[in-house]
Amino acid sequence: MLDPYLKEALVARLTAWADDEVVLAQRLSEWVGHAPILEEDIAIANLAQDELGHAKVWLELRQELDGSDPDHLVFFRDPLEYQNAVLVELPKGDWAFTMVRQYLFDAYENLWLKEAAQSAYPPLAEAAGRILKEEKFHLRHSSLWLERLGQGTEESHRRAQEALDTLFPYVRQLFQLLPTDEALVEAGILPDLRALEAPYLEEVEARLERVGLRPPQGGYVPKSRQEHTEYLWSLLAEMQSVARWDPEAKAW
Amino acid sequence: MVKLRIGYPEDPDYGERLAEFEARIARGEKIEPGDWMPAEYRRQLIRMISQHAHSEWVGMLPEGAWIPRAPSLRRKLILLAKVQDEAGHGQYLYHAAETLGITREEMVAALLSGKAKYSNIFNYPTLTWADVGIIGWLVDGMAIKNQTMLAQCSYGPYSRAMVRICAEETFHHKQGKEAVLLYAKGSRKQRQMVQDALNRWWWPTLMMAGPHDTDSPHTPLLLRWGIKTKTNDQVRQEFLNEHVPELLEAGLRIPDPHLRYDEKTGNWIHGPIPWDEFWKVINGEGPMNRQRLLARRRAHEEGRWVREALEAYAQRQLAQAAD
Amino acid sequence: MWGTEWPRFEVIKQDTQHSPPQMVGSVHAADPEHALLVARHVFVRRPAAYALFVAPAEAFFHVSQEGLKDLAPRREGGPEEAYWVFAKRSHRRSMVYGDLVGRFLAQGPEDAIAQALLQAQGVAFWAVPERLVVGTEPTEEVVESWFAPAKDKRYRLQSYYGLITAKGVEDA
Ligand SMILES: [Fe+2]
Numbered sequence: 001m002l003d004p005y006l007k008e009a010l011v012a013r014l015t016a017w018a019d020d021e022v023v024l025a026q027r028l029s030e031w032v033g034h035a036p037i038l039e040e041d042i043a044i045a046n047l048a049q050d051e052l053g054h055a056k057v058w059l060e061l062r063q064e065l066d067g068s069d070p071d072h073l074v075f076f077r078d079p080l081e082y083q084n085a086v087l088v089e090l091p092k093g094d095w096a097f098t099m100v101r102q103y104l105f106d107a108y109e110n111l112w113l114k115e116a117a118q119s120a121y122p123p124l125a126e127a128a129g130r131i132l133k134e135e136k137f138h139l140r141h142s143s144l145w146l147e148r149l150g151q152g153t154e155e156s157h158r159r160a161q162e163a164l165d166t167l168f169p170y171v172r173q174l175f176q177l178l179p180t181d182e183a184l185v186e187a188g189i190l191p192d193l194r195a196l197e198a199p200y201l202e203e204v205e206a207r208l209e210r211v212g213l214r215p216p217q218g219g220y221v222p223k224s225r226q227e228h229t230e231y232l233w234s235l236l237a238e239m240q241s242v243a244r245w246d247p248e249a250k251a252w
Numbered sequence: 253m254v255k256l257r258i259g260y261p262e263d264p265d266y267g268e269r270l271a272e273f274e275a276r277i278a279r280g281e282k283i284e285p286g287d288w289m290p291a292e293y294r295r296q297l298i299r300m301i302s303q304h305a306h307s308e309w310v311g312m313l314p315e316g317a318w319i320p321r322a323p324s325l326r327r328k329l330i331l332l333a334k335v336q337d338e339a340g341h342g343q344y345l346y347h348a349a350e351t352l353g354i355t356r357e358e359m360v361a362a363l364l365s366g367k368a369k370y371s372n373i374f375n376y377p378t379l380t381w382a383d384v385g386i387i388g389w390l391v392d393g394m395a396i397k398n399q400t401m402l403a404q405c406s407y408g409p410y411s412r413a414m415v416r417i418c419a420e421e422t423f424h425h426k427q428g429k430e431a432v433l434l435y436a437k438g439s440r441k442q443r444q445m446v447q448d449a450l451n452r453w454w455w456p457t458l459m460m461a462g463p464h465d466t467d468s469p470h471t472p473l474l475l476r477w478g479i480k481t482k483t484n485d486q487v488r489q490e491f492l493n494e495h496v497p498e499l500l501e502a503g504l505r506i507p508d509p510h511l512r513y514d515e516k517t518g519n520w521i522h523g524p525i526p527w528d529e530f531w532k533v534i535n536g537e538g539p540m541n542r543q544r545l546l547a548r549r550r551a552h553e554e555g556r557w558v559r560e561a562l563e564a565y566a567q568r569q570l571a572q573a574a575d
Numbered sequence: 576m577w578g579t580e581w582p583r584f585e586v587i588k589q590d591t592q593h594s595p596p597q598m599v600g601s602v603h604a605a606d607p608e609h610a611l612l613v614a615r616h617v618f619v620r621r622p623a624a625y626a627l628f629v630a631p632a633e634a635f636f637h638v639s640q641e642g643l644k645d646l647a648p649r650r651e652g653g654p655e656e657a658y659w660v661f662a663k664r665s666h667r668r669s670m671v672y673g674d675l676v677g678r679f680l681a682q683g684p685e686d687a688i689a690q691a692l693l694q695a696q697g698v699a700f701w702a703v704p705e706r707l708v709v710g711t712e713p714t715e716e717v718v719e720s721w722f723a724p725a726k727d728k729r730y731r732l733q734s735y736y737g738l739i740t741a742k743g744v745e746d747a
């Protein structure tokens with residue numbers, strides 16, 4: 001059993017992870033029916049399902065802790081309550097933007113999930129291990145795209161570089177701790193995300209350079225998961241529109 | 253690559269070959285790529301399979317629009333998987349047509365130019381979330397009746413694609429039925445929404461099976477060569493007999509004042525179908541024809557640089573391997 | 576220029592460690608590595624798979640039942656290479672794919688099929704040079720990350736929904 005403070009901290013952490021996945025899945029799902037070729041349409045629908053499935057896993061772990069209803073959290077929370085990173089809420093952009101973001105996020109997930117699979121909280125360790133398997137395949141897929149866009153045509157290179165220039169500063173937000181995370185790290189429940197930033201940057205920058213892309217210097221890094229862009233409101237407004245349309249509905 | 257053997261009526265051995273071919277079909281054998289076939293058999297198959305593939309692909313759009321708005325995590329996962337399956341069905345079917353020596357590029361070009369047809373049903377808009385349930389239960393329900401019949405098709409690759417597709421469609425049908433039954437017993441707004449969706453989709457669904465047999469010129473030949481094994485009216489009848497009692501049991505009203513049960517035959521008999529509308533929609537005058545085509549063209553145009561990039565990358569790899 | 580659809584790769588799927596690899600369809604992709612990846616997305620949405628292989632569609636030599644009698648394998652003492660030969664065993668049922676018969680050292684695809692005919696009956700045969708076949712590695716890690724996750728996507732299976740009736744909804 002977790003003591004009440006740790007429990008609350010873990011609830012906050014699980015929610016932040018889930019929010020990342022929900023919002024990313026939403027952006028991915030906007031491609032379904034509109035991808036550059038039929039096979040990739042099928043692929044991107046898989047990515048969206050997988051990420052959404054991960055959100056469900058995190059919210060179900062939270063449910064075990066505090067009895068909260070996953071659907072209620074996703075469909076009835078206001079934008080200011082969402083704890084997702086800015087990286088995942090930016091509009092889907094072109095295929096380069098989507099694939100570069102996917103690569104940056106998949107690389108991050110592969111890294112911290114590997115650590116979280118050793119968590120002292122067994123349900124988290126088990127879930128992280130399971131999700132990691134799927135994320136390994138994601139990383140294969142997004143790395144493959146990164147390489148081909150980086151080394152395809154001048155146009156694809158330009159688009160991938162532009163996407164990277166916009167996205168790269170935001171990845172640093174992923175390694176920030178929530179105010180309550182420290183206690184989880186101390187208890188061995190949560191890997192110290194701050195310590196993962198350097199290995200992440202090393203690995204990702206090396207790969208980017210191998211495929212001819214230049215990781216940009218500087219850029220704005222949000223200071224907490226309270227920060228958002230103006231895009232989040234409309235993303236959530238659409239996502240929650242049916243669920244909120246009929247408050248009397250007991251089930252969907 | 254497969255070398256096709258195609259027979260033309262002017263070939264000296266055509267009569268003899270045709271007799272052998274028809275005997276094979278009568279024995280229940282599958283015709284495979286590379287086996288002798290009449291040119292007309294190939295032409296009809298390419299027409300049907302490519303239209304069918306286009307329908308699956310375009311069919312992603314009306315439901316796909318609701319993925320971002322699905323009202324629960326479970327429904328969102330289900331709808332993602334369902335719309336994804338439709339892409340998969342398109343993918344399997346284009347493959348089946350490709351075995352007949354047409355390229356996917358040619359088929360896609362015909363679709364984008366507006367020359368090729370696809371199922372009329374996808375030229376209607378999805379106005380509310382309940383449309384997703386009704387499409388799954390009824391539109392896919394009708395599709396399954398047609399596809400179960402086509403799984404018996406004499407052409408091996410088409411029949412194999414159909415067997416796989418039918419297995420997947422059963423999930424589409426069930427998830428739709430589950431949602432509709434839930435909403436039919438749900439809140440006031442849910443009940444209204446699902447009845448409204450049924451009102452709008454009922455007649456277009458019945459028309460999906462195609463014109464009455466008396467107005468369907470290809471049917472006799474398609475039956476003789478085992479491309480189809482049932483007529484349009486038979487397929488429509490099977491659909492009605494399964495779905496009408498279940499819709500009524502759910503407490504929904506079917507928008508056909510003439511609908512009646514015939515004790516003698518055990519069939520549900522529908523009233524007059526608005527065929528004028530059918531022909532208008534098929535000829536481009538439906539509510540969403542332009543939107544559907546524009547969406548497909550836009551994705552195609554916006555994807556061009558992506559396809560070129562991967563081609564350039566692959567060509568460079570090939571050139572390096574050759575050095 | 577390849578045009579808008581990229582080249583076609585045949586996809587060969589092996590469901591379990593002990594079942595034969597089967598020709599299940601094809602994908603359009605830019606290169607073999609890409610083809611293998613999208614093949615996983617397209618053909619392993621549902622369980623089960625143990626291995627996947629792809630090879631360029633144009634590299635397959637195909638002969639149907641009718642062509643078998645004209646099959647003229649050349650054996651002229653030239654160099655040999657390994658071929659994978661697939662056979663469709665019967666015309667009767669719907670769900671019969673080309674199953675892998677085996678791997679044959681041969682001077683050409685006709686020769687490979689002629690050798691396969693000594694082992695297997697069939698109504699259609701395919702042969703492809705092994706050097707053009709690209710597949711997943713038969714490691715636990717690949718199986719776990721490429722194929723096992725499909726098992727958790729139960730909502731894709733019709734069995735997940737059980738029997739659905741209006742009465743059932745009322746009782747719930
Ligand atoms: Fe991922």
Ligand SMILES: [Fe+2]
Binds near residue numbers: 337421
């Ligand atoms: Fe379908």
Ligand SMILES: [Fe+2]
Binds near residue numbers: 338392421
């Ligand atoms: Fe369907």
